[in-house]
Amino acid sequence: MNCMNCGAFLADKDLDYCPNCGCNVLIQKKVDYLSKFYYNQGLEKASIRDLSGAINCLKQSLTYDKRNIQARNLLGLVYFETGEVVAALSEWVISKNLKPTKNLANEYINRLQANSNKLDAINETIRKYNNALALCREGHEDMAAIQLRKILAQNSKLIKGYHLLALIQMKNHEWGKARRILRKAARIDKTNTTTLRFLREVDEQTGVTTRLEKQKKGLFGRTKSEQGEDNGIEGMVVQPPAYRENSRISLFFTLMLGIGAGALAFWLLAVPAIKQGIYREANxxxxxYSESLSSQGAELSKAQGEAKESDDTALQITQQMEEEKKKSQTYEALFKAYTAYVQESYDVAAENLQNVYEEYLTDDMKNVYSAMCGSLGVTGGTSESQEDGNSESGFASSDENGSASSDENGSGSSEDGTF
Structure with a gap:
């Protein structure tokens, strides 16, 4: 350990001050001791796969001494073991910057970068996990569960993937499947609080306590310890080989019996394995196929929505074009009517007034239109509700012969005056 004031090496551990500058280094020694203490605890917990406890201890160690390279490298390894590759790389990069030479972090980074396919696969699983998490928030738990199974097949150490899949299964009341998934997560990290909390919820719902460690048994239902004791006792006794005379007939029957036993063993062991492989491939x-079908359904719905929006836009454009056409027709008819009116062609003016859409006229144009209609005796023009209704429009008659008529000179006359 070096002095924090002058950087001199502190050779004597019993001294509470620096022999070079005289600075009090008692607090520095206590901090260094606590950092190493928590590092040792983290190392012990990591050795028994208590990864969550190891992470907490190593973080506490780095809190006391951020330059503890061993603690930082071990923290990166624990993160990598839990599937947190980005966090592991971050710790190793920091360690490499603090100590560029003779650092195991360089070897870890080089190994990870040398296998680019594995690194790409891990990055892809992390991206798919984020996508599955977004699908769960949108309410598509089935698609998220399918994607999570594929993620865990590629990255079997991603504990967050096990937790999310177990949570989906617990929501669907699939307690047995959730227990199996959580037991796989517990094999990676025995004391993960999320795993233990989910297992307790499964146990409360099913009434069955989950055992994370099974006591494996040997032959005839005995445990390995009992079997080892029996083997040890038998190993102390030397049994002489028994002499037995063999003939050709007995040898033939023995050979046939061995062939039959081999065929039976093949049928009982190999055939079920082959069938299981076929069933697994079919599943x-x-x-x-289900994932592809759901993706195609989503794309089809999106395409239908876009087509509907396109149809609505086309309809609006068509309506606007019709309105502009009617407006143009209105102004053209009014202009022709006014020209004919000025030229005293009252019949032509009245005919053109029937093609005018009054709702498209401005206030000034409406005044001109009303004055011409009143002068010619026209009852009204064309409207949107009655484009073809010219049967009841025309000249308004004030008597049996009509209020507007043409004489031999082509001039219009009425009872009130002459135009």
């Missing part, structure tokens, strides 16, 4: 193809 995987079914999962891939």
């Amino acid at each position: 995987q193809q079914l999962i891939n």
Whole structure:
């Protein structure tokens, strides 16, 4: 350890001051001791796969001494073991910057970068996990569960993936499947609080206590310890080989019996394994087909929505074009009517006034239109509700012969005056 004031090496551990500058280094020694103490605790917990406890201890160690390279490298390894590759790389990069030479972090980074396919696969699983998390928030738990199974097949150490899949299964009341998934997560990290909390919820719902460690038994239902004791006793006794005379007939029957036993063993062991492989492949193809079908359904819904929006836009454009056409027709008819009116062609003016859409006229144009209609005796023009209704429009008659008529000179006359 070096002095924090002058950087001199502190050779004597019993001294509470620096022999070079005289600075009090008692607090520095206590901090260094606590950092190493928590590092040792983290190392012990990591050795028994208590990864969550190891992470907490190593973080506490780095809180006391951020330059504890061993603690930082071990923290990166624990993160990598839990599937947190980005966090592991961050710790190793910091360690490399603090100590560029003779640092195991360089070897860890080089190994990870040398296998680019594995690194790409891990990055892809992290991206798919984020996508599955977004699908869960949107309410698509089935698609998220399918994607999480594929993620865990590629990255079997991603504890967050096990937790999310177990949470989906617990929501669907699939308690047995959730227990199996959580037991796989517990094999990676025995004391993860999320895993233990989910297992307690499963135990409360099913009434069955989950045992994370099974006592494996040997032959005839005995435990390995009992079997080891029996083997040890038998190993102390030397049994002489028994002499037995063999003939050709007995040898033939023995050979046939061995062939039959081999065929039976093949039928009982190999055939079920082959069938299981076929069933597994068929299930995987079914999962891939379901995922592809759901993706195509989503794309079809999106395309239908876009087509509907395009139809609505086209309809609006068509309506606007019709309105502009009617407006243009209105102004053209009014202009022709006014020209004919000025030229005293009252019949032509009245005919053109029937093609005018009054709702498209401005206030000034409406005044001109009303004055011409009143002068010619026209009852009204064309409207949107009655484009073809010119049967009841025309000249308004004030008597039996009509209020507007043409004489031999082509001039219009009425009872009130002459135009």
